[in-house]
Amino acid sequence: MSKPLGDIVEALGGTRHGSPDLLIHRLAPLATARAGDLAFVAQARYASQIDSTAAGVLIVPPSLEAQALARGACIVADDPYLYFARLTQWWRQQNETTPPPGIDPLASVHSSANVEDGVSVGPFAVVGEGARLARGARVGAHCVVGEGARVGEDTVLHPRVTLGQACTVGDRCVLHSGVVIGADGFGFAPHKGAWVKIEQLGAVRIGNDVEIGANTCIDRGALDDTVIEDGVKLDNLIQIGHNVHVGAHTAMAGCVGVAGSATIGAHCTIGGGAVVLGHLRLADGVHVSAASVVTRSLLKPGHYTGMFPIDDNASWEKNAASLKQLNRLRERLKAVEQAIEQALQNNTKP
Amino acid sequence: MSKPLGDIVEALGGTRHGSPDLLIHRLAPLATARAGDLAFVAQARYASQIDSTAAGVLIVPPSLEAQALARGACIVADDPYLYFARLTQWWRQQNETTPPPGIDPLASVHSSANVEDGVSVGPFAVVGEGARLARGARVGAHCVVGEGARVGEDTVLHPRVTLGQACTVGDRCVLHSGVVIGADGFGFAPHKGAWVKIEQLGAVRIGNDVEIGANTCIDRGALDDTVIEDGVKLDNLIQIGHNVHVGAHTAMAGCVGVAGSATIGAHCTIGGGAVVLGHLRLADGVHVSAASVVTRSLLKPGHYTGMFPIDDNASWEKNAASLKQLNRLRERLKAVEQAIEQALQNNTKP
Amino acid sequence: MSKPLGDIVEALGGTRHGSPDLLIHRLAPLATARAGDLAFVAQARYASQIDSTAAGVLIVPPSLEAQALARGACIVADDPYLYFARLTQWWRQQNETTPPPGIDPLASVHSSANVEDGVSVGPFAVVGEGARLARGARVGAHCVVGEGARVGEDTVLHPRVTLGQACTVGDRCVLHSGVVIGADGFGFAPHKGAWVKIEQLGAVRIGNDVEIGANTCIDRGALDDTVIEDGVKLDNLIQIGHNVHVGAHTAMAGCVGVAGSATIGAHCTIGGGAVVLGHLRLADGVHVSAASVVTRSLLKPGHYTGMFPIDDNASWEKNAASLKQLNRLRERLKAVEQAIEQALQNNTKP
Structure with missing residues (x-):
């Protein structure tokens, strides 16, 4: 599908230079964009690429307006990266075929489940006793929504998400395939050389606007709940132990492991493959580099690293x-x- | 639900101080417990919290009996942590609604499968030709039990566990959602710059009382079997390569990777994110710190570490x-x- | 099942010493082989095991022919390891019961899907609108093949693989259980302390003869596609970020993480648990040791390492x-x- 430049600026704002009828065929990276494509230049330091790209239209900051204009059509926006993010959302909306509301005849939904308006449930999904699917929730194929669990408004569970008993997910969340919410935390008491299981009686509570990547796991709490606050973004294959608390708008890259009862502040970033040991506290605004191991509480905001530098063998x-x-x-x-x-x-x- | 203190002590032993009719509403951590809650104090070094907690009842060791008694009701037990573990099990039993035995009409069970008494099979589960589900086994929704595989007595497969062809799981095991037992081990012979697959002809054999966390993978052996002995506890997102042998009662935290043909002893602990390279041998009683990389055999019991200390960037x-x-x-x-x-x-x- | 030695050599070549009627009961490792078993000796440095193994028949290189002959039956092959790999394939073929072609009545296949000859689709699989299953493809139980996705000829999706919308997998690939192809890449623009989602509009393109291990994730590209070239072998629990490009015949061991937009050359090997940061370039023939973190482009072929050596604590x-x-x-x-x-x-x- 193609969209006229005018429609984009009408929907998202910014200053348009160029015909409103100019058709955009694709959103593309600067380096590989072709004549019918729209690309963005986030910052002045990429200015040199303005003249080399083949993109038909550019999104540029005000500081690059003159340079962009000299070569052709553009949209001027205060924050081109943010503009581009919103454009991807608009672009998808124009194309996407959301599943029509309704419960697939091949799904298994308990008669006591509370299914609100506009909900879709895919084939072979299982919705347990007393579960609640709020308005506009989309539950993909092969999902399991446990007894008494809750899926918030307009939240999307991609195919094959498991949401355990009594766990709750807020509004406008996205959970990708393979996510497991509410498996048992890892708790055992040693006794005569063996391990005695500590049943995990807590649940998982996830706020609004949270995104959770494929095959990521968040364990239920031992007694109290594991908590993920609003706006948290977790990449794929992350492990969150029982009773962890992740503060609002914190982001973690793939393969991170957070051990039990760690408390991570708001607005933190944790690099890929990093490990946070149990019972530690990270302040708001702590940034941990990839593959670093957090072995002590980090009570001051800042950037922390611990990783053996790579070298020839x-x-x-x-x-x-x-x-x-x-x-x-x-x-x-x-x-x-x-x-x-x-x-x-x-x-x-x- | 609430339970009287007397019922707890009757079921689990210990010395009760306080009315048997005292109602316990919840098991809770010391720090967040409220008046109707029961909490435990594992060791004398937490004695200072006895006076500050709001918990209605405490489980304490004999050394703290006098201090606990001075503030109110308590249970005296030789090992409060162990007592607490058993209490969580009892508490869950009082509440849990185990699925009634029977095969969900939406499951697909091969006519040749051997399904013993008291077995439950959830919706959309697939049980293959010649598979055996022993007495009391519980197979969750979306599980796949391959041809000739065996699930032991009272073993629980949470929703969406894959147990490959000819793989066996012992009695009283718990496998969490997303577990994959018996995918092919990673074996290829190099040939003219490409890789020729070595078919993996072994299986996976798992002992009794084993627990396996969400999205953990245990590969089938190349020729012989991969073996997990009794009482092993594996957390989430662990990778166990082909022909690994894990000794009894060894525990591994999340995100550990064990490469092919490693032999890990009994009563070991492996910290989160650690890596054990292939063909190594770890003695009984080896303890590896989180995120450490085991690059050589560790033939003496002890505590081993290798991790770059974190610092400000x-x-x-x-x-x-x-x-x-x-x-x-x-x-x-x-x-x-x-x-x-x-x-x-x-x-x-x- | 058992097979006569003569059948093996007839199918796979090599020089046979011993009766063609000699029955082989099992392929076995040298160390545990018994009288009826066939084992291989890859290189001259394992020569000492020729005299100690109980294996009935050995595969040996020409340099060990005399020694092997002195003890009994053998097959002489230029590359015994390669011969063994092919033998495992032949052995499996003799035994395997491939699912008969056809769509399981419990599968959900969209009427517009293009299902070619010889395709099998397992119970509870979901095949979306406009998807294409090429000749001989095998789609296991609980798989999801998204709208417009393509599964190549003779490709096997083991139970519970998710192939996202518009993603394509080439011919003769093997994807193990729990694999997620085409979840959203991890892309957000920061805005006033929160994260604005960048919709991921690209797809994933996977070449021919690719194998992907259990619970491994390959994210769809942001604008362009994520690309896995021919002959790539990925082990379990690997994370491949959006817009990564993996060159032909590269192999990665378990638990590797590759961040977004990294470009990895052909014929590379990446050890288990290694991390490759985003936007880097690895030349053809780069070999990264286990658990190493690649923080800069590696433009020369070679062997690279960065890992804290383990020691007693x-x-x-x-x-x-x-x-x-x-x-x-x-x-x-x-x-x-x-x-x-x-x-x-x-x-x-x-």
Whole structure:
């Protein structure tokens, strides 16, 4: 499908330079855009690409208006990246075929479930006793909504999401395929060399506008609930342990692991593959680099990192071997310093 | 639901101080417990919380009996944490509505499958040819039990577990949603720049009392079987490669990866995000810290760690840069030591 | 089942020493093989095992022919490991009961889907509008093939694979249970402390002869597609971000994470648990060790590593503490070197 430039600016604002009838065939990256495409230039530091891209229309910030205009049609917007984000949403809305409301005849919905207006339930989905699907919720094929669980308004469960008993998801959330909400937290008491299970009696509570990536798991709490606040964004294959609390608008990249009872503040970012140990506290505004291991509470906002720098293997082997001697090296250095100190004192003696 | 204190002590033992009719509304953490709640104090070092908690009843060890009694009702137990674990089990039993035995009419069970008494099979589950579901097994919605696979007595497969062909799970196990048992191990022979698949002809054998977390994968063996012994506890999103052998009562936290043919002893613990390379052997009683990479066999019991300490990013950048010079630093230090040694020898020459 | 030695050599070539009627009961590892089993010796360095194994028949390279012959029956092949790989395939073919072509009556296949000859679709699978299942494709139970998606010839989707809208998988691929192809990439624009979703308008394109392990996720592209080229092999629980490009015949072990827009060359290997950050480029023939974090482009083929060496915990603690002083140590060493230099200059003054 194609859309006229005028429709875009009418819907999303910004200043249009170029004919409203100019047809946009595709949204495209600057580097691969073709003549009928629309691309964006987020910041002045990408200005050099304005002249090299083949894109028919550009979204640019005011500072690049003159340069963009010199080459052709453009939309001027204060924050081109944000404009572009909203444009992708509008573009999808123009195309998307949302499933019509209704319960697929191949779904299994308990008679006591509370299914509000505009809800769709896909084939082979299972909705348990007393579950509630709020207005406009979309439950994909093969989803399981457990007993007494709640799916908020306009929330989308992609195919094959499991929402455990008594767990709740707020409004306008998106849960991708393979997500498991409310499996048991990992709790056992040691006894004579074996492990005695601690039944997990809490649930999971997820706020509004949360997105959860494919195959990510959020465990139910042991006694109290595990809590994900509004606006949190979790990528794929993340593990959130029991009784974790994730503050509003925090984002985590793929493969992160957060151990039980960690409390993560609002507006944090956690890089891919990072690990947060249990019972720690991260302040609001903490940013953890990819693959770093958080082993202590981080009570001040800031940027934290801990990761072995990659190197060619031969160099790494030498440095890694020396690393195992590092404390010894430190002691040797201290001895050297003391020897020099002593020598200097001897030399300055009368 | 609420339960009288007397019922709890009657079922689980311990010494009761307080009326048997005292109603317990909830099991709760010490910090958030309210008047009608029951909480536990595991060890003497938490004694200070006895006076600050609002919990109506406490479980305490004998050493804290006097202090607990001074504030109100309590249960005295030799190991309060173990007592608490058993209490969560009892509490759940009082509440739980186990699915009634029977095969959901929306399940697909092969006519040759051996379904014993007391088995429940959820909607849209698939049970293959010659599979066996032992007495009391519970197979959740969307599970797949492959041809010739076996689910042991009273074992619970939560919704959406895949148990591959010929794989077996023992008695009283719990497998959480998204678990995949018996996918192919990762085996290929290199040939002219491409990979030729080695078909995986082994299976997976899982012992009794094993718990496996959400979205965890255990691959089938190449020729022999992959083996998980009794009492093993695996958290979520763990990868167990082909022909791995995990000894009894070993526990692994989330996001661990164990590569093919590793042999892990009994009573080990592996921290979250740790990686164990292939063909290694870990003795019984080895404890690996979170996010550590096991690159060699660990033949002595003990506690092992390898993880870059987290720091503020600016400090990390400096130290990481120096780390790439570490072997060179070591050589420079040696040169310095030799220079000093030489100088001292010169000074002591007659 | 058992097969005569003669049938194997007839099908797969090699030089047979021993009766063609000798029955092979099982393919087995050298160490655990019994009298009726066939095992392989890949290289001369395993020669010592030839005399200790109980295997009835061995596959050996020409250099070991004499030694193997001295103990009994054998097959001589130029590359025994490759021969063994092909033998596992042949062995499986002799045994396997492929599902008969046809659509299970419990599947939900859209009337507009294009289902070619020889296709099988399992129970509770969902095939969307306009999807195409090419000749011989096998779609397992609980799979979802989205609108307009394509499954190539003879490709196998094991039970519970999700293939998103408009995503395509080539011929002769194998996707294991729990795989999610085409979930949304992780893209958000920051705005006033919250995150505005960037709809992911691209798809995923997977080449021929690709294998993808259990619970692995490959996200759809933001604008362009995410691309996996021919012959790529991905293990379990891997995360591939949006717009990643993986070159032909590259293999990744379990738990790897590749962030968005990374471009990985052909014939690379990435060890288990490694992380590749976004927007990087890895040349053809780059080999990354397990658990290493790729933080910069690697433009030359070679072997790269970055991982903290594991140690007993007490030693690690000391070295890790010193590591946080490493840059300071380097400065102290420099000061010592300068002091010595100065002292030497003073001593050599006339």
